[in-house]
Amino acid sequence: xxxxxxxxxxxxxxxxxxxxxxxxxxxxxxxxxxxxxxxxxxxxxxxxxxxxxxxxxxxxxxxxxxxxxxxxxxxxxxxxxxxxxxxxxxxxxxxxxxxxxxxxxxxxxxxxxxxxxxxxxxxxxxxxxxxxxxxxxxxxxxxxxxxxxxxxxxxxxxxxxxxxxxxxxxxxxxxxx
Numbered sequence: 001x002x003x004x005x006x007x008x009x010x011x012x013x014x015x016x017x018x019x020x021x022x023x024x025x026x027x028x029x030x031x032x033x034x035x036x037x038x039x040x041x042x043x044x045x046x047x048x049x050x051x052x053x054x055x056x057x058x059x060x061x062x063x064x065x066x067x068x069x070x071x072x073x074x075x076x077x078x079x080x081x082x083x084x085x086x087x088x089x090x091x092x093x094x095x096x097x098x099x100x101x102x103x104x105x106x107x108x109x110x111x112x113x114x115x116x117x118x119x120x121x122x123x124x125x126x127x128x129x130x131x132x133x134x135x136x137x138x139x140x141x142x143x144x145x146x147x148x149x150x151x152x153x154x155x156x157x158x159x160x161x162x163x164x165x166x167x168x169x170x171x172x173x174x175x176x177x
Contacts, residue, residue, distance in 0.1 A: 055176035068173035091146035105137030
């Protein structure tokens with residue numbers, strides 16, 4: 001009775017198993033350190049429950065379902081596409097108060113329900129419910145996106161490619177006259 005023919009060891013098979021093991025270990029170690037199994041996914045497709053424009057100390061809610069709402073939502077998703085650069089610039093209470101009450105500020109506030117996550121190889125911005133995008137005023141030139149979880153300000157910020165498309169939408173729909 002012949003059980004099977006033995007094949008000589010293959011260097012190619014051994015090398016491919018070794019490479020797969022290294023890639024698997026790398027993926028799992030990043031997934032564990034970030035707390036995100038989709039850390040490699042470059043897209044943000046969050047759908048906000050509400051969008052508010054803070055314009056020179058006034059609140060201007062954007063009606064859900066309107067063209068402005070859809071364009072602002074899609075604009076944020078487009079600008080957060082790709083490998084997001086996390087930066088140490090954080091939102092302070094004083095800056096948040098300036099955004100809400102300041103005469104020279106223009107800020108977008110995106111509220112999400114349920115919580116959202118920005119997939120990245122950083123451990124930050126997991127399970128937030130609010131994103132703050134300054135368009136004019138303090139820090140607007142560095143294109144940050146700040147996060148909140150309830151009333152808790154999340155450390156650091158992500159950087160948009162540009163906030164100009166969002167500024168254009170706000171201008172186009174006269175959301176901050």
